[in-house]
Amino acid sequence: MNLRTVRALLLKYAFICSRNTFRAMDVFFWPLMDLLVWGFLTLYLLKVSSAVPTLITFLIGAVIMWNILYRAQQVISVSFLDDVWNRNLLNIFAGPVRLSEYVAATYVTGILQSLIVLAILSSAAALFYSFNIFEIGLVFGAFFVNLLLMGWSLGLLTTGVIVRFGPPAEALAWAVPFLIQPVSAVFYPVSVLPPFIQPIAKLVPASYVFEGMRQILEHKTYDPNGLLISFALNVVYMLIAAFVFRHFFEEARNKGLLAKYGS
Amino acid sequence: MFENIVEVRNLRKEFAADAVAVKDISFCVNKGEIFGLLGPNGAGKTTTIHMMLGLTRPSSGSIKIFGKDIEKDRVEILQRCNFASAYVYLPWNLKVWENLFIFSEIYGIKNRKEKIEYLLELFEIENLRNKITGTLSAGEQTRLNLCKAFLNDPELLLLDEPTASLDPDLADKVRKILKQLQKERSITVINTSHNMLDVSELCERILFVQHGNVIAEGRAEELMAKFGGASLEEVFITIARSSRLEGALGK
Ligand SMILES: Nc1ncnc2c1ncn2[C@@H]1O[C@H](COP(=O)(O)OP(=O)(O)OP(=O)(O)O)[C@@H](O)[C@H]1O
Ligand SMILES: [Mg+2]
Numbered sequence: 001m002n003l004r005t006v007r008a009l010l011l012k013y014a015f016i017c018s019r020n021t022f023r024a025m026d027v028f029f030w031p032l033m034d035l036l037v038w039g040f041l042t043l044y045l046l047k048v049s050s051a052v053p054t055l056i057t058f059l060i061g062a063v064i065m066w067n068i069l070y071r072a073q074q075v076i077s078v079s080f081l082d083d084v085w086n087r088n089l090l091n092i093f094a095g096p097v098r099l100s101e102y103v104a105a106t107y108v109t110g111i112l113q114s115l116i117v118l119a120i121l122s123s124a125a126a127l128f129y130s131f132n133i134f135e136i137g138l139v140f141g142a143f144f145v146n147l148l149l150m151g152w153s154l155g156l157l158t159t160g161v162i163v164r165f166g167p168p169a170e171a172l173a174w175a176v177p178f179l180i181q182p183v184s185a186v187f188y189p190v191s192v193l194p195p196f197i198q199p200i201a202k203l204v205p206a207s208y209v210f211e212g213m214r215q216i217l218e219h220k221t222y223d224p225n226g227l228l229i230s231f232a233l234n235v236v237y238m239l240i241a242a243f244v245f246r247h248f249f250e251e252a253r254n255k256g257l258l259a260k261y262g263s
Numbered sequence: 264m265f266e267n268i269v270e271v272r273n274l275r276k277e278f279a280a281d282a283v284a285v286k287d288i289s290f291c292v293n294k295g296e297i298f299g300l301l302g303p304n305g306a307g308k309t310t311t312i313h314m315m316l317g318l319t320r321p322s323s324g325s326i327k328i329f330g331k332d333i334e335k336d337r338v339e340i341l342q343r344c345n346f347a348s349a350y351v352y353l354p355w356n357l358k359v360w361e362n363l364f365i366f367s368e369i370y371g372i373k374n375r376k377e378k379i380e381y382l383l384e385l386f387e388i389e390n391l392r393n394k395i396t397g398t399l400s401a402g403e404q405t406r407l408n409l410c411k412a413f414l415n416d417p418e419l420l421l422l423d424e425p426t427a428s429l430d431p432d433l434a435d436k437v438r439k440i441l442k443q444l445q446k447e448r449s450i451t452v453i454n455t456s457h458n459m460l461d462v463s464e465l466c467e468r469i470l471f472v473q474h475g476n477v478i479a480e481g482r483a484e485e486l487m488a489k490f491g492g493a494s495l496e497e498v499f500i501t502i503a504r505s506s507r508l509e510g511a512l513g514k
Contacts, residue, residue, distance in 0.1 A: 008368030012354065015365070019356045019395075086354040091411065094316045094351075094421075095369045096342040256278055256310065256319045 001100055009097070009105035013079050016086075026074070031067040031117045032124055038063045039129050057217045059187065060131045062210060064121040065147060066186050069206055070177045071117045072110040072151020077158040077173035079106045084162075084261045093258060099249060103242075106159075107152055114148055136216050142227050143209045149234035150205045153241040154180070160245035163252045166261060185210045205230040205237065266294040267330075268419055268451045269315070274324035276310050276475075284310040286475035288324075292468075294418075295449035297441065299456065299466030303503045307475040308455040309348075312423050315453070316346055328419060342370065344419045347412035349405055349427035355397030359388070359407055362396055363414065370415035382410040385440060387433075401428035409437065413444075422454045426461055434458065438465050459496040469495075473506050 017023045042056040083089040092102070118133075125131040134140060158176045162169045183193070183200050185207040190198055201207045208230035212222045252258050269292040276285040285307040292298045300308045313319040315326055317337040326333045328340045353362040360379060367375040383389040386406040391399060399407060405428050412420060420441075426434040438461065444450045456462050462469060463483045471479040471486065479486055479502070483495050492498040 004371055005369055008365050011368065012357075012365045015357050015361050016354055082354070087350075087352040088354050090313075090316075090318060090348070090351045091346070091353060091366070092369075093318055094341065094344075094346040095366065096338045097369060098338055250320070253318065253320045256276075256284075256313065258318050259309070259313045 001098065001104065002096075005097055005101040006105045006108065009092075009102060010108055013082070013105065013109050016082055023078075026078075027071065027113050027116050028120060031071070031121055034067060035060065035063050035121050035124055036128070039125070043129075054218050056129060057131055058214055060125050060129055061133055061136070061213050061217060062186050064118065064125060064133050065143060065209065065213060066181070066184075067117050067121060068114045068144060069147040069151045069154075069184075071113045072148050073154040073158065073177050074173060075110050075113045076106040076152065076155025077162060077176075079109055080159045080162065081170060081173060089258060089261060099246065103156065103245070106155070110152055110155065111148060114144070114151070118144070136213065139212070139216065139222060139227070142231075143213060146205055146209050146227065146230045146234055149231075149238060153234065153237040156241040156245045160241070160248035163245075163257070163261075164248035166257060180204060180206075183207065189214065203233065205233040267291050268294050268296075268328065269298075269453065270325075270327040271311075271315070272325045272327075274311065274314060274326065275322045276307070276314060276319065277322045283475055285314070285321075288470075288472060288475065288477055290470050290477070290480065292451055292453060294451055295445060297445060297452040297454065297465050297467055299454050299462045299469040300472065301455070301462055301469050301499065302472040302478075303499075305474075306472045308472060309423055311472075312346075312348075312421050312453070312455065315421060316341065316344070342415070343417060344421060345370075345412040345415055345417035346421045346423075347405075347408040347425050348423035349401075349408070349425065350423070351408070352404065353396050353407060353411065355395070357396055358393050359383075359396055359399070360392045362407070363410055366411050367414050372414055378414060379410075382413055385413075386410050387436070402430060402433060405429055406433070406437075416448065418451060420450060420452045422452060422456075424456055425454065426456065426458055434461065441465060459494065459499060463495045471499075471502060473502065478502055478506070 038059050042059045046053065046056060083092060122133045125133060154176055158172050161172055183197060183204050185201055189211060190201045190207055193201055208226040212226050215222045272289050274285055274288045277283045288307070288311060300311065302308055310319060314321045315328065315333065317333045329343060331340055333340055363379045364375065367379060372378055380389070383392060386409055388403055388406050388410070391403060396407065405425065409425060426437055429437060441452060442465070445452070454466060466483070468482060469480070469486060470477060479489065481489070486498050487493070487495065490498045490501050492501055
């Protein structure tokens, strides 16, 4: 792995984003809209019903953390799509660029964008709803890491499918997170899911993070085992994602697809 | 003594049972040679170039560049090569210099700024330095692609229709630049083109491919003598039509 190559690819992405308003909106605008809609909805719920006041912290915490996962996943697939849409993919892979370097660069953009989203949303939540996500404590760091890892795996898998199946699969870059959202326990506990779906939720690393967040907000304690399971699952999924991605990439090389999408 | 830079042996690419892009192509290219891959549309030229760059995996056969196998030592080989095609672009919303800067990073160029300035001047687009790449004309894009292709002082340059959208004046200049670099640095070039002037003026040796097979190989004059044509264009048309006829007769 050559760090210089990773840096060059990161620079490319920074240039692309800095000059693309719509790409910047993905980081600065849409997550904020998400927070505001959910935030005001909960304010309204508190007014018209006797819902517990922790409801607002649950939902706002969930929106912030969900957006971290969502950004990490999306940026990985979209930065690949950028190279396809720019018809630049061939120039990249006709150069001395290893697949691992290419993926590493997208992972780093995933970290950076998740951190930016976190900064924006946590400030907005403090400002509008007097909610401080960092009150969760140091364990928030572990939540963040697990969400990021899951975002990476999902992003890499999505990219792999796009590499292999081409333009018809492009919409997955935006859709995949919503496929797993129902079983990620983002806005409700796993226990409210139908019994036959609960085992699926237990295989989703993010479900432990969101459950952990609610435990802390409500009872000021959390179950460290949940986080360990989440991390272990993430490691397994990262390996599977890397394996599947490499397989799809090789298959694309076999079918001449890189050349087809890349030019 | 000639030094083989490129050695392609029995290359075959079968995308599907009914889509064999390259059937059996073998050739060698010597150091400092400008080599032309010629053939009608769909002959398998681009597929061959993509296999040489490791972008497409061959079904069988071997590709050795600098004595190394592209499938095994891809990054090492590509560090010493470069590629330009009229159909591959650089990110459209970046400025010209930003694109060149990024690729100079990818190739690990030392004196980046000077190199970029030198190339922009060489291809006469120094005034476009701060322009957004997507706003360039087709010919300006082509010249930018060529700038990118020369960033790392490649020992081997793979060009897929590099002059496709250049006006005759600039196409002539590009040919001269290639000739000059060949003289100064013994750069090796593999070039595909449908511009017969390009091929006859530049290429010392020509490989004529059709339907994924090698039909003929030699210098332009040799091909003209063998197939009886007054120009390379005539030779091209003779070979292409005869084998299209064969194809139509189901031979
Ligand atoms: N990924 C692919 N899948 C299936 N068939 C392909 C693929 N890529 C190329 N082909 C087929 O292989 C043949 C050779 O294509 P190639 O692009 O190598 O031709 P070429 O010699 O470069 O032609 P041109 O002069 O038009 O550029 C064509 O018939 C093409 O349809
Ligand atoms: Mg071609």
